[in-house]
Amino acid sequence: DAGVIQSPRHEVTEMGQEVTLRCKPISGHDYLFWYRQTMMRGLELLIYFNNNVPIDDSGMPEDRFSAKMPNASFSTLKIQPSEPRDSAVYFCASSISYAYEQYFGPGTRLTVT
Amino acid sequence: DAKTTQPNSMESNEEEPVHLPCNHSTISGTDYIHWYRQLPSQGPEYVIHGLTSNVNNRMASLAIAEDRKSSTLILHRATLRDAAVYYCILRENSNYQLIWGAGTKLIIKP
Numbered sequence: 001d002a003g004v005i006q007s008p009r010h011e012v013t014e015m016g017q018e019v020t021l022r023c024k025p026i027s028g029h030d031y032l033f034w035y036r037q038t039m040m041r042g043l044e045l046l047i048y049f050n051n052n053v054p055i056d057d058s059g060m061p062e063d064r065f066s067a068k069m070p071n072a073s074f075s076t077l078k079i080q081p082s083e084p085r086d087s088a089v090y091f092c093a094s095s096i097s098y099a100y101e102q103y104f105g106p107g108t109r110l111t112v113t
Numbered sequence: 114d115a116k117t118t119q120p121n122s123m124e125s126n127e128e129e130p131v132h133l134p135c136n137h138s139t140i141s142g143t144d145y146i147h148w149y150r151q152l153p154s155q156g157p158e159y160v161i162h163g164l165t166s167n168v169n170n171r172m173a174s175l176a177i178a179e180d181r182k183s184s185t186l187i188l189h190r191a192t193l194r195d196a197a198v199y200y201c202i203l204r205e206n207s208n209y210q211l212i213w214g215a216g217t218k219l220i221i222k223p
Contacts, residue, residue, distance in 0.1 A: 004156075031209070043157070043200075043213035056210070091156050101147075102211070104156030 004105035018080040025094030122218040131188040135201030143206035150197040
């Protein structure tokens with residue numbers, strides 16, 4: 001199995017631009033998680049899906065952030081407009097079911113200038 | 114959410130056992146204890162988890178105190194590739210979320 005796939009691996013953009021991060025979970029996993037990691041705040045859960053349905057988005061920082069999962073093999077995290085404080089590493093993770101371990105992707109390092 | 118306390122960093126020699134402690138004095142009866150690690154420039158990686166009994170897998174062992182207020186992750190023979198940040202996390206049985214702390218940075222000396 002290829003594991004969780006994220007793209008792009010690195011993204012540099014200017015303040016005010018739209019950014020879209022992509023994730024392909026492991027086939028057969030029905031939970032998908034989006035995390036953000038910064039030096040100041042560590043790893044934070046932004047949102048998670050179960051069977052393509054958003055379950056808890058209380059970690060999404062503000063309305064500039066949105067996430068979708070149109071099918072079982074694809075999810076996006078969009079930031080519009082982006083701000084310098086959004087600079088972080090964004091991880092996607094998937095899990096086969098409730099209570100099972102989460103498998104993380106390699107992350108997308110986002111830099112907003 | 115129940116919290117965990119870990120040392121900021123630890124050092125160990127290569128090919129020696131490593132014991133990584135974690136305190137979780139506010140743990141409830143249904144909280145699972147999870148350990149993940151994050152190697153430099155990579156995403157976190159699952160290591161092991163348990164509820165009450167000690168657990169072993171190919172990566173490590175998890176020793177859970179009888180009162181469950183603390184646990185210890187044991188790497189039986191550390192290698193340089195085990196240098197990482199190790200996170201001890203409590204997961205509520207009713208809540209799928211993992212609440213991440215700062216973790217312990219493990220340094221392996223050759």
